[in-house]
Amino acid sequence: MKSYKYRVYPTKKQVTEISLQIEKGRLLYNKLLALKKDAYKNNGINLSRKDLYRQVKENNEMHSQVSQNIAGRIDKAYKNFFARIKRRERKKGFPRFKKHGAYNSLTLPQITNPNNIGKKTYFPKIGWLNIKYHRAIQGTPKTLTIKKAKSGKYFITISCGNVPKERIKVGNREVGIDLGLNHFITTSDGEFFDHPKPMKQLSNQRKRLARQFSKTKKRSNNRNKARVKLARTDEKITNTRNDFGWKLCRKLIEKYGAIYAENLNVKGMIKNHYFARAITDVSWSDFTNKLSFKAESAGGKVVKVNPKNTSQKCSGCGEIVRKTLATRTHKCPYCGLEIDRDINAAQNILTKGKIGQELSKYKPVGVEATTDGISPKQALSMKQEIPLQ
Ligand SMILES: [Zn+2]
Numbered sequence: 001m002k003s004y005k006y007r008v009y010p011t012k013k014q015v016t017e018i019s020l021q022i023e024k025g026r027l028l029y030n031k032l033l034a035l036k037k038d039a040y041k042n043n044g045i046n047l048s049r050k051d052l053y054r055q056v057k058e059n060n061e062m063h064s065q066v067s068q069n070i071a072g073r074i075d076k077a078y079k080n081f082f083a084r085i086k087r088r089e090r091k092k093g094f095p096r097f098k099k100h101g102a103y104n105s106l107t108l109p110q111i112t113n114p115n116n117i118g119k120k121t122y123f124p125k126i127g128w129l130n131i132k133y134h135r136a137i138q139g140t141p142k143t144l145t146i147k148k149a150k151s152g153k154y155f156i157t158i159s160c161g162n163v164p165k166e167r168i169k170v171g172n173r174e175v176g177i178d179l180g181l182n183h184f185i186t187t188s189d190g191e192f193f194d195h196p197k198p199m200k201q202l203s204n205q206r207k208r209l210a211r212q213f214s215k216t217k218k219r220s221n222n223r224n225k226a227r228v229k230l231a232r233t234d235e236k237i238t239n240t241r242n243d244f245g246w247k248l249c250r251k252l253i254e255k256y257g258a259i260y261a262e263n264l265n266v267k268g269m270i271k272n273h274y275f276a277r278a279i280t281d282v283s284w285s286d287f288t289n290k291l292s293f294k295a296e297s298a299g300g301k302v303v304k305v306n307p308k309n310t311s312q313k314c315s316g317c318g319e320i321v322r323k324t325l326a327t328r329t330h331k332c333p334y335c336g337l338e339i340d341r342d343i344n345a346a347q348n349i350l351t352k353g354k355i356g357q358e359l360s361k362y363k364p365v366g367v368e369a370t371t372d373g374i375s376p377k378q379a380l381s382m383k384q385e386i387p388l389q
Pocket residue numbers: 314315316317318319332333334335336337
């Protein structure tokens with residue numbers, strides 16, 4: 001499965017209808033969730049997906065398939081919840097009621113006329129949509145999701161099956177990559193890759209807007225305006241990051257068939273306040289996920305190695321050479337090697353990868369929305385909502 005996202009330009013009438021349908025969807029979601037919770041609490045009955053489908057049959061205010069998808073979302077929310085319990089995750093994320101504004105998409109789970117995709121696209125109850133198809137779709141269109149973003153923009157996501165493998169000619173060399181604060185990526189071949197310049201400006205802009213937002217009064221008009229501005233900057237940051245990330249992935253994969261990267265303990269690092277800001281900005285784990293997703297679909301591999309001592313060890317002789325973060329050059333008193341500290345680390349990562357100190361493959365993740373139209377990001381924000389109960 002692969003997802004494609006396009007901007008939608010709805011008419012005024014459609015804007016009203018989208019809001020109305022989304023609100024109906026939210027109420028239906030909450031109603032079904034209450035039914036499921038009550039059936040269990042009062043009678044010990046676990047309502048299945050089919051039971052929930054039966055419940056939405058009488059609802060004719062929404063398109064039957066769209067409302068079925070809502071029942072499916074609840075079923076999925078429960079399945080994910082139980083999976084998290086099974087994995088003994090700290091955050092269980094019990095399915096919760098959706099507050100106003102926390103529900104922002106509608107999904108048509110089966111596209112009835114795939115031939116219209118890429119040209120004119122129809123969404124039930126909303127009508128023919130004006131969509132900017134900026135790139136071609138590959139594979140068979142399966143589901144169609146319309147979403148109102150926090151920035152006030154509208155998007156559709158089309159997830160496709162049978163997507164042909166990407167034709168990237170995978171390189172035959174091996175490389176170690178060091179993920180750092182000085183350079184986003186340093187390779188064992190001595191190449192540096194940095195975020196594009198606009199990223200820094202956007203990041204400063206975001207800081208300024210976040211300050212403005214925090215000064216506004218709750219539920220005021222100004223607060224809403226500030227929220228939209230902030231969301232638009234976030235959208236730009238995400239786009240810039242994605243664009244840069246995918247291009248860099250391609251560059252690396254075309255050169256290297258095996259890429260070794262350190263196994264990041266991002267959770268552990270975020271506790272350290274000095275790093276927190278930088279980590280969220282550069283988002284290494286987002287990049288390594290992209291890299292492994294793309295590498296695997298092209299026939300290459302990305303492997304995690306244990307990062308222990310990779311920055312302190314001398315890549316020339318193997319001795320430990322202690323240095324602080326401020327020391328930019330690795331100078332070895334034992335063998336005389338003098339190289340950039342990040343290149344030294346990248347070479348150690350390559351060595352570890354080569355001799356098989358591999359931990360495991362990175363888990364490749366999908367790109368945009370999942371089949372039920374809820375993206376991982378949305379899934380995360382759902383956990384933070386306050387239950388109405
Ligand atoms: Zn040495």
